[in-house]
Structure formats: C-alpha cells, structure tokens
Amino acid sequence: MRPFSIKAKLGTLVVVSVFITTGLLMVALRTETELRFITVFSMIATLLITQFVAHGLTAPLDEMNTVAKGISHGDYTRRVSGADRRDELGDLASTINRMADDLEAEDRHRRALIANVSHELRTPIAALRAVLENVVDGVSAADPETMLTALRQTERLGRLTATLLDLSRLDNGVVPLRAQRFEVWPYLSGVLKEANLAASQRATSSGSGNHARTDVHLHLDVSPPELTAHADAERLHQVVANLIDNAVKHSPPHGRVTVRARRGAAPESLELEIQDEGPGIPEQERHRVFERFNRGTAPSPHGPGNDGGTGLGLAIARWAVDLHGGRIGVAESARGCLIRVTLPGTGQAHG
16 A cells, blocks of 8 residues: 555544544543543544544546546646645546547547548649539540549549558558468569559659659669568568659659568568668657658658658558557658568567
C-alpha cells in the first residue's frame, strides 16, 4: 500500500478519530467532565476531520466528472488538475488527461484527413471537369490529345482512391500478413523494374504530372547475392515501391537512388536501405516524415507542392513495416536522404 494512497488516508482518519475519542475520554475521567459533553466534542472533532478529508477526495472527482462530460460532448481542450497527486486520484487524473490528449490528437487528425482528402480530390476533379466542359461547349474537340488529358486526371483519381483504400485497410486492421521465405535479389530486382516501367508509362502515356521522373537511375546492391529473407512479399512491395517513389521525386536531375539489402542479426531477417542524392530531410522534420499527409518542407526539383504525391506513401510504408514487427526510420547520411528498414525475420511478425 502506497503511503499517500486513499486507503492509507482513510486508515489514518480512523486512527486519528480513535485517538481523539480516547484522548477526550481520558480527559473526562481525570477532570470528572460529564461523558455526554465528551461524546459531543468527539463527534464534532471527528466530523470536522472527516469533512476535510472527504473534500480532498470528492473535489477532484467532481472536476473529473465535469471534464469527462466535456470530452463526451467533443471538448478535448480541458484537462484535470491534480495529476501530480501521489494517490489513486492522481493516477486517474493522469489517465483522463492522456485520454484527452489522444482524443484531441485523433480529432485533429480526422479534421486534417478530411481537409487533405478534399484538397487531393479537388484538383483532378476540377481539371477533369474543365476538360469535359470545354468538349461539351465546343471549345475543344474530343481529339486524342484532349481525351488523353482527361485520362491523366482519371488515372490520378484512381491512384488516390487506391491509396485511400490502403489507408482504410490500415485503420481497420483487416490486412492479413502472409510471410514466407524468398530470395532478395530477384525480388528487389523485379520491384525496381516495375518502378522504372511505371515511371516510363506515366511519362510517355498518361503524363500524370510533373513528378514523372525517368532521368533517375535506380541501383540495386544486395550482399550476399544469395541473400534470403522471410516477409510478406506484397506488403514489402508497398514499402520498397513507396520509398523508391519518394526518393525519385526528391532526386536531382539525373540523380541516383540506391537500394541496399543486407542480412540482419536474426535468422531470415533483413535490413534495407533506400538512399537518394536529394536535399535530405531536416533533422527537426525526421520524426514527422511518416505521418499521414505530411509532405515535408524539403525543396523539390519541381518546386514545393508540385510532386503530385498524396503524402500517404511513407505512412503506408511505416504501417507495412509495423505489421511485420520491424522498424523504419531516417538514418544519418552524408548526402541525400537515407531510409533504413529492418525486418525481424521468422517468428516475429504479427497480423
């Protein structure tokens, strides 16, 4: 039992009450004071002490009740005082304040989610509407070039919808983990080839925006060449593809993005590094790069806010790594940005 717990305080109250009553009784016996007066004095003293202790216990509960009612009505700004108390009420106050902090952060995230999704959807929808209105009004002919412009915007909407679907699965936890052993070199080589092919298709066919880069060289470094690992190939593909896409966007013209793979400490574990030659991530921004809809403040070769991204790629990458029970973060690098991913191997992932 803690020395400042409510049980200790109530026990002390009983002891003090008994001590006062006994003391007054002894005074009565020595001074021949009538017992009824001693009984009255004892009751008054005990009630005063009890009232003092009860006020100290019930006042925080009244405040907690008020704050809890405010939270139930959507007011997440109020906090309970007395979190520094060294008893159960202090623990309860700290718990309520942490709950309020979490709910306030979730509310901010929800508002940011709505605002960012609205912003992301508004641009392609407005562009698509403008193209179609021009065709309907006869300003533009429905020629292949005009239809290609409309196709670019619908493809962008499709990519955003797919990303939001991944985000919904992330939140609902409905994505199972199907981990198995695979050879790292051919797997990563296929991911890099897909990234190159997708970039070429976006640049030549759909022209999906200024962020389509075909000038950046992708380099794969796997050691030893026969390296194997244990992970969910589909989820790992999301990680590597999103990290490569982010690195390419922030690479200088004709830059180089290197994907390194090494054996981890545990059996079938894997350490991945994706490094670019861009401006890097400021140290004060590194803890935020994996937050949803965070696009960072680092300069882009195409200008700020013009990379065509949704700010969800790195958040989904972190989710997929967490699903494996691994770690992902920004590592120190002399040049550019270095993202390091560690997967634990067999027996450590969770679904």
